[in-house]
Amino acid sequence: MGFKVVILWTDVALWAMFAALVFYIARLIRRPHLRANWQRVLRDPAALSAGVVLALFLGLTALDSLHFRRALADSPAGQQFYETRTESVLDLLLARQIEMRETSYSAPLAYQGFTLDSVAHGSEIVREFPRLAFGGAHLQDPARDWSGDVTRRALTGLALGALASALIALAMAAALAPHHGGFRQGLKDLLADRTHYPWRAALGTLSVIALLAGPTIALMGHYHVFGTDQTGNDVLYQALKSIRTAFVIGALSTLATLPFALVLGILAGYLKGWVDEAIQYFYTVLTSVPNVLLIAACVLMVQVFLDKHPEAFETGAERADLKIFLLCVILGVTGWATLCRLVRGETLKLREADFVQAATAFGVRDTTIMVRHIVPNVMHLVLISLVLNFSDLILYEAVLTYVGVGVDPGMNSFGGMINLARSEMSRDPVVWWSFVAAFGFMVSLVLAANLFADGVRDAFDPRARKLRPQVLSLKKKNAQA
């Protein structure tokens, strides 16, 4: 069976970002002074655990960023047509979830619908909760078998999750063995948290994830773990798809600010004089406009542009993707002022530093000085603002989508889920599961991003380290150990 690879704008951007990440890590390995800061991040238990969670979400994003369209089987000879639906590799893994489409709302793990409906029993028509087409469809007598079946599956999943986390612990102990005098000692030290890196924290995080994912995976083949929405789609699937949207907004928007912030900030700080005045004027104008309004104005313009140029995209998915890509660009173009101000301030300081003075005395050209001496020395600011902005932007997406200038309604996103949840929560009886799913996934993503960002900031900014809350009694205990 044939298929056509579809390369979306955000796919390109995301894979470019992954490539940059790999390149950066490869550089890190060769440079000890850069590595030291990252080692400090990894030694922070909270940051390491958050990093594990983020890496997992990043993996899901990567799977969801390989798109293709299936070939239609009944195409005429000599010509190949493709399905209008664009799928990703993640969709292949969750094919069962997409297929399990009910007619309307159903509660988590339910075997019958949420609303009363007329069901035909032979010639008789009865008002009752209809059986779901997929959720619990394998049960003979649901009223009797349901609880037993769910418990059995959940426990199996839990046991598999526990097994997985035990295997991870053994693997970690094996990895630690060379430095800790044997496997047994390695395992002991791992469990007592006596390792150089906080392996135990990572193990704990992975175990929690395994114990949550185990039952979910065990149940999701036959039930809707987070229920279904109004059109009968699986809510868990929507939440998983929303992760990519959040990543795209969080990562690409911050990346889009970089060219402006870095180039203009360094130029303003290094050249001073009228260049500085002009750039300062420029970003003051931008910051004077309330951010949401500026973004709304730009998005309205993009909307008109998309309506005028239907030839720029083939399918609905491509249109939604182009829209989110442009949204990221807009967020970048409107949001570079803060970082630019920081970079400018740092450059003003750096240009008076001895090594820059020495370079100037040797007759090194201005552009070379800026690229070779200033840029590397402001990179820590860039990195800190990159990770700090990430979580803010994910939260911002929800607000923008609510206002109506966010991502396309056809695209899964946390903002869209919350938006729907708002009306669902005012129904009677209340439909709470979409809300809970969106809340759970979004808070874990944002919390992980925040904790990781704090770790990065503490490692790269010595001043921030002082502000970390410390419990003196705990510190003493650690010092003794």
Next chain:
Amino acid sequence: MLKYLARRLAYGLAILVGVNLLTFFLFFTVNTPDDMARLNIGGKRVSQVQIDKWKAERGYDKPLYWDASRQGAQRLTHTVFWERSVSLMLLEFGRSDARQAVDIGHEIKTRMGVSLQLAVPIFVLQLIISVAFALLLTFFRNSRIDFWGVVLCVLMLSISSLFYIIVGQFFFSRVLRLVPINGYEPGLDALKFLALPIALSLLSRLGGEARLYRAMLLEEVGKDYVRTARAKGLSEPVVLMRHVLRNALIPIITSAGAYLPYVFLGSLVFESFFGIPGLGAFVIDAITGQDFAIVRTMVFLGAVLYIASNALIDVVYTWVDPRVRLT
């Protein structure tokens, strides 16, 4: 001081000209008035006659920046750009694009009062509560209270304000039936409509702000004058309140002042969630209705408020810190 304010005003005007150019470029050059007309009239087939009529009604039928067919200064003044800019600068906002009956200036006047009723209590209480919480954390620094307090802050700032609103509305209005779900009435009755949005807004921003203020306070705690104050026998609360807080006020005011424009512009999300007819809800309606005249006006108004509040913050500095002189 007066000289300073005059200079500030001049720079403010320069910024306003920039903002005006930016918004005009966005709204009229990136999209021509023809596009706007098509969008506003709606429907698949829109005739050129209809578009021309729509443009003429709103005064968009002139050239955008430069009218070559005219003589002298009229080349510049007989354009959409000139007319729109001058009327915005004179604070004459004209009428809505989508509904000609709506007078934007009048709407803003009536709605701003409502927005202020919601936003002023939020602004004042937010400052007090966040600073109080930050002071508490600073007082208990290096203890479990501080540690878990910061953990709580991080957790709270990781939750979208939309979640606070939905959960708050669900519990207080639906389950407990303490306050109406949404709506608004003028006068004293407004309190029962405003209580919940105010409380939820405070809660949703507490985590981020308390953490920020805590950092600002801790920055001061390590300084020499604090040690001197302790050495002369002052108790810790007195040291914090009278010395640390007063010195940390400058950064605190700077960051709180960033919210000042929104005090007047109203909160987009809270107003529309709670059905409060303020400026925030006005903007949301304009955005969803693609009413460019209103969005353009609000962008301009926002910039004016931003510049004014920045000048105000500078004046407040001199009042908080006698060392600051405006020259």
